[in-house]
Structures are given as structure tokens and as C-alpha cells.
Amino acid sequence: EAQVTQNPRYLITVTGKKLTVTCSQNMNHEYMSWYRQDPGLGLRQIYYSMNVEVTDKGDVPEGYKVSRKEKRNFPLILESPSPNQTSLYFCASSLSRVGNSPLHFGNGTRLTVT
């Protein structure tokens, strides 16, 4: 089944403790991206990747890192999480960033930073 898989689904951590949220897609998609979703705000892009070893900042990249060493994986790294990073995070992939390819989203990771 074609899908985007995020792990974990839920994560509670403390301020400053490094964490990684994994994202994997099995559709051989070139484009992958991370979003955060907060109440009253639309999905906001954190980082995106056009292909292996190609990453770029989105609208809200501060406090986050990503890597794209393989086409299928795009982990999101929080080196020193803070309470304002408490949010619902989504990974998405698309055949390409151009044209009419739909975004395929994972089921989200709810992160709480205390």
C-alpha cells in the first residue's frame, strides 16, 4: 500500500532533549516536506526536499533540522526542543514539487514539549 509513515505518533519530551521524528514513503517520490499544524493556523511548512541531498527552508525552519540521505526517508530533528514547538507535525511527499501532483500526508506526530 502506498503510504507515508511517521513515527512516533505521540511524543512527550522535556525542554532541551534532542529528538528525531522519522518519515518514510514507499512511492519513490522526489519531493518530501515537513509541516506543523497549530490551532487557528493553516499548515506551515518547516523544511522541504526536492531530492536526495537537496533540502531547503520553508516558512518556519527555526529550531529544526532535516536530512535526506535516501530518497525514501526524511527525518525531522529537534536539537533542543522548546515548549513553543509543541504542535502536530505532518510529513508529506509528492511525485514532484511542480505540476499537479497531489501531496500525500502521513498521519501526524503529536509532540508535547514540557
Place this chain on the structure above:
Amino acid sequence: KNQVEQSPQSLIILEGKNCTLQCNYTVSPFSNLRWYKQDTGRGPVSLTIMTFSENTKSNGRYTATLDADTKQSSLHITASQLSDSASYICVVSASRDGTYKYIFGTGTRLKVLA
């Protein structure tokens, strides 16, 4: 400033009734407009994608319209079902210099009652 505004914020209807959700955008240069359905606790799922030249597109009981002149789109749901209860997100894609950017609306939360 690129913006996507959706209305209403929330809507309650009875099962079997029709409803229409609105999306107004100020995004330039426009590439395409997408509607996504997001069930509670899940990632958004693509319903339709429309380019500048398309006025209407259907996906089962969902019909999206686009008026590129007035920069308005609507999503019409026919004969609603309990499973239509979800948030519906309008996303406009802007293109510039070969790169694309997605601008997300904050969504309309639909509740279908039996």
C-alpha cells in the same frame, strides 16, 4: 501577501443535506488550487486539484469549482454522510522562477449529524 481564507470556520448539517464551503485567495502567481479532507487524528487527503483553466472538478459526491477571475473556489458536498465529518482545507499553489509554494487555508470544520 499570499493568503488563503476559508469560510465558514465551522458548519453543522444533517445527514443527507448538501453544503458548500468557500475559499478566497490572494495568491500570485497562481498555479493550482487543491481541496483536502482531514479526518480527526489523520493526515489530509487530496480531494481535487484544479488548474487555472479548469472551472469544475468532481470526486464522487464532492464537486469543486474555481473562478480564477474573482479568485474564489467552492467545495460542494452532495447528500452528506456521517463520514463527511472532517476538516476541509483549501490549498493554493504559487509558482515563481520554477519553484512552487503551497499556501494553506485554516480549514472549515464540518460536522454531519444523524
